[in-house]
Amino acid sequence: MDTNSFTDLIKQKCLDVGFSKSGIAPVQYYQEDKIHLEKWIDNGYHASMNWMKNNIEKRTNISNYYQDSKSVISVAINYFTGNSTEEYTAPFISNYALGKDYHIIIKSKLKILLEEIQKIDKDIVGYYCVDTSPIMEKAWAQRAGIGWIGKHTNLITREFGSWVFLGELIINKELSYDSPFSTDLCGTCNLCIDECPTDAIVEPYNLDSNKCISYVTIEHKGDFEEKNMIDLNDWIFGCDICQEVCPWNIKFSEFSNEKDFFDRYSLKEKDYKFWENLTEEEFRKIFKNSPVKRTKYSGLKRNISEAKHK
Ligand code: B12
Ligand code: SF4
Ligand code: SF4
Secondary structure, three states: OOHHHHHHHHHHHHHHOOOOEEEEEEOOOOHHHHHHHHHHHHOOOOOOOHHHOOOHHHHOOHHHHOOOOOEEEEEEEEOOOOOHHHHOOOOEEOHHHOOOOHHHHHHHHHHHHHHHHHHHOOOOOEEEEOOOOOOOHHHHHHHOOOOEEOOOOOEEEOOOEOOEEEEEEEEOOOOOOOOOOOOOOOOOOOHHHHHOOOOOEEEOOEEOHHHOHHHHHHHOOOOOOHHHOOOOOOEEEOOOHHHHOOHHHHHHOOOOOOHHHOOOOOHHHOOHHHHHOOOHHHHHHHOOOOHHHHHHHHHHHHHHHHHOOO
16 A cells, blocks of 8 residues: 555544544654753753653653654644532632543554554554654654644644644554644633733743642642642642633534543542541542543542631
């Protein structure tokens, strides 16, 4: 099969397994990734996420992660299930964490995709990545033509706004490549920066995790220290404000086709009383296979007691 036909077939398979969009970029070294990441870390914007600085050489050069890599098949999947702050009362859980863990969903789709590709060319070796692999997923999605990185630092698509998770299949074969998404469609808008309640977007395209509610409620481990004492604005896990105010989301978001992303336990409807009384057993049941497991019971309880808007 020629390269163009093979590439078309891969893209069709991406849709068949349930991804909303895909694009393909050639493996190359991009110096700007390293410059941006090192600057971000030098500024301390990674907060306590030391895993972000432990493997900079891999994270900023995909060939150091997978030596024989030739192509990055970048995929996006729409996970929008409704805005939290508009439709419900506090406290809030991010839209991304209401259903089944996206790592599980995307990995299983990428596994099927790789198997399908290997049926056509058995010599293909592929690595699939979702979130935890040391690669800069937003930059690769932009290079694969999926969308642009907005001022809030999330990747935005024309079709679904920024409510997309990203994933990649990195393979050892050259394909036909998409053009990078080179237009920045944020224009003069600054809404995400203006509306972020903790001023975490310190300049366009640059986020200080120390100030970000998402970081503090998900990634910070242990009790809050003085420096973590930001107003959580009623968020008990994650934060969606910079995305909810974005005109691209207001205009283009549509409900996900993936039923597993939806709110299985009507979590959006629960009030503070429910969360304050949550037992460890209930936590284990409700958040089995959920991203919320990451905070553990103690972390969620900590967030609940800190979240009430002061
Ligand atoms: C660390 C991390 C976080 C950290 C830091 C976020 C950040 N902005 O870096 C915290 C815990 C705060 C976080 C929060 C969230 N995250 Co997160 N996170 C990651 C992770 C693991 C790495 C991101 C990274 O490399 N950051 C370091 C910075 C330097 O890299 P970067 O932002 O990609 O930088 C590029 C550009 O922004 C640009 N750039 C950087 N600095 C500058 C400066 C200037 C001046 C310019 C012009 C450009 C520029 O250059 C870089 C590329 O060359 C990725 C998964 C992955 N492996 O990529 C998920 C990921 C980014 N997270 C994701 C999600 C869903 C979220 C949340 C929305 C969850 C939530 N609702 O609570 C929030 C969003 C908060 C926000 N406004 O960004 C998704 C985003 C999907 C999308 N559409 O973009 C990802 C891709 C996971 C996935 N597989 O889907 N996250
Ligand atoms: S996720 Fe929330 S706290 Fe973090 S930058 Fe966006 S609006 Fe600000
Ligand atoms: S709110 Fe405005 S500036 Fe922020 S990402 Fe969306 S379009 Fe860009």
